[in-house]
Amino acid sequence: MRTRGKVKGLRQTEVLVIGGGPAGLSASLEAASLGCQVTLVDSDLALGGQLIKQTHKFFGSKDERAGTRGFKISEILLEELERYKDRVKVHMNCTATGFYREDGVVSCVIGEDEYFRIKPGKIVMATGAQERLLPFPNNHLPGVYGAGAVQTLMNVYGVAPGKRVLMVGAGNIGLIVSYQLMQAGVEIAGIVEAMDRVGGYWVHAAKVRRMGVPIYLRHTIKEALGDRVVAGAVIQEIDDRFQPVGKEIQIDVDIICMAVGLTPTCELLWQAGCEMVFVPQLCGHVAQRDLFMRTSHPDIWVAGDAAGIEEASAAMVEGRIAGVGVARSLGKDDSSEHSKRLEEYRRRLADLRGGEVGQKICQGLECCTVNEWGV
Amino acid sequence: MVMDLIEKHPILEFKHGKKVKFTFDGDEMEGYEGEPIAAALHANGVRIYRVTPKREQTRGFFCAIGKCSSCFMVVDGVPNVRTCVTPLKTGMRVETQRGKGVIAMDAD
Numbered sequence: 001m002r003t004r005g006k007v008k009g010l011r012q013t014e015v016l017v018i019g020g021g022p023a024g025l026s027a028s029l030e031a032a033s034l035g036c037q038v039t040l041v042d043s044d045l046a047l048g049g050q051l052i053k054q055t056h057k058f059f060g061s062k063d064e065r066a067g068t069r070g071f072k073i074s075e076i077l078l079e080e081l082e083r084y085k086d087r088v089k090v091h092m093n094c095t096a097t098g099f100y101r102e103d104g105v106v107s108c109v110i111g112e113d114e115y116f117r118i119k120p121g122k123i124v125m126a127t128g129a130q131e132r133l134l135p136f137p138n139n140h141l142p143g144v145y146g147a148g149a150v151q152t153l154m155n156v157y158g159v160a161p162g163k164r165v166l167m168v169g170a171g172n173i174g175l176i177v178s179y180q181l182m183q184a185g186v187e188i189a190g191i192v193e194a195m196d197r198v199g200g201y202w203v204h205a206a207k208v209r210r211m212g213v214p215i216y217l218r219h220t221i222k223e224a225l226g227d228r229v230v231a232g233a234v235i236q237e238i239d240d241r242f243q244p245v246g247k248e249i250q251i252d253v254d255i256i257c258m259a260v261g262l263t264p265t266c267e268l269l270w271q272a273g274c275e276m277v278f279v280p281q282l283c284g285h286v287a288q289r290d291l292f293m294r295t296s297h298p299d300i301w302v303a304g305d306a307a308g309i310e311e312a313s314a315a316m317v318e319g320r321i322a323g324v325g326v327a328r329s330l331g332k333d334d335s336s337e338h339s340k341r342l343e344e345y346r347r348r349l350a351d352l353r354g355g356e357v358g359q360k361i362c363q364g365l366e367c368c369t370v371n372e373w374g375v
Numbered sequence: 376m377v378m379d380l381i382e383k384h385p386i387l388e389f390k391h392g393k394k395v396k397f398t399f400d401g402d403e404m405e406g407y408e409g410e411p412i413a414a415a416l417h418a419n420g421v422r423i424y425r426v427t428p429k430r431e432q433t434r435g436f437f438c439a440i441g442k443c444s445s446c447f448m449v450v451d452g453v454p455n456v457r458t459c460v461t462p463l464k465t466g467m468r469v470e471t472q473r474g475k476g477v478i479a480m481d482a483d
Binding site: 043044045055069071093095111112113130131140141142143144145146148149152153154155157158159160161183184185228229265 | 380417432
């Protein structure tokens with residue numbers, strides 16, 4: 001019989017980075033480049049987080065590889081990681097399950113049954129985001145899938161999620177995933193959006209419109225049809241108060257893809273007792289942080305979507321800043337190098353947030369940023 | 376059952392690993408070693424991964440990041456395995472989970 005729940009002894013590391021997406025990889029690389037010994041844990045089977053499923057070319061700025069496809073950016077980061085492999089120990093398929101305030105120990109599980117405890121000097125929480133769902137009858141049926149899950153299935157493993165899809169949400173993710181589904185040979189029956197306009201970038205909307213996909217503005221999903229699996233969907237127009245009006249439209253689909261937003265994954269930050277604040281512009285509860293991305297807990301930093309929903313380019317820069325932050329607090333390398341790098345990264349973040357979308361992010365950040373904690 | 380995979384893609388080239396055999400509720404299927412069990416099942420046309428304890432509702436693939444518990448299945452006799460983040464191995468015995476699952480006590 002297979003043994004369940006093997007527990008190994010207490011491990012040590014200078015820096016523990018939780019999450020190997022754009023933010024966590026960048027934080028690991030930056031800390032390692034400044035001489036830190038890093039342990040990086042990631043719950044997935046491959047590093048790169050959401051980057052590995054992004055087939056579109058990034059916007060952002062040249063410093064953050066605008067014009068390069070997301071999965072290529074992940075490959076570039078992994079090549080850089082290869083150079084620091086003696087300083088960064090990676091655990092894949094490894095979930096950080098708890099933070100224990102009394103002794104600062106983090107519990108982790110590899111796969112389903114190999115547990116270990118680790119005592120880090122400093123921690124970077126780069127746990128990313130999770131998808132939101134809407135309440136509607138039958139939303140539990142197999143065939144109602146998160147947009148990120150659909151991307152994983154088709155862009156990482158080459159499996160088409162279904163034959164015909166209703167996309168719920170016309171933000172950037174809904175638009176991009178619709179286009180990606182068409183690239184994978186899947187038909188898009190339509191995109192529903194509760195607002196009276198498309199939320200995502202116009203360039204993404206134009207791509208799906210050119211392919212003849214109807215976008216139903218001021219519509220929402222009323223229910224999923226089907227007994228054991230999704231066999232269709234009912235959509236309906238809504239009024240200014242989001243109440244259903246007008247006639248119901250039945251759509252013949254086998255997949256309902258939910259792209260109604262993300263919220264930061266912040267359970268570990270709560271467990272650690274970090275000061276948290278609800279910031280609508282950042283899509284949920286986020287940790288208060290200083291300009292080094294340090295939370296109110298002196299040993300914990302945060303970066304990327306876990307610090308507030310934004311996008312991968314900013315996540316990479318935030319990760320770099322957090323990496324410098326932990327190295328600085330550990331007294332690694334000289335402070336003039338830290339200052340030089342921080343100045344550079346802060347300039348890059350300001351560039352990325354210069355546009356119209358960035359304004360909303362900056363408003364949100366004002367609600368949760370302090371200059372520096374008095375430590 | 377033949378795996379239904381995306382063959383032509385304008386941007387991506389899929390590099391699959393070694394093809395292995397496994398069973399789902401006793402039926403032999405093929406998948407790629409190291410890829411999530413849930414993805415292999417989906418490629419084989421399986422949509423229902425478990426049935427809930429009280430209302431007996433069907434559940435399947437959903438979040439794909441090991442967080443939502445929708446894809447819990449019984450794998451090699453062990454219940455509540457997150458099949459979206461558990462790599463497929465040759466000869467695995469994958470079963471639809473009905474209810475909460477029974478945890479086998481260790482014999483050793």
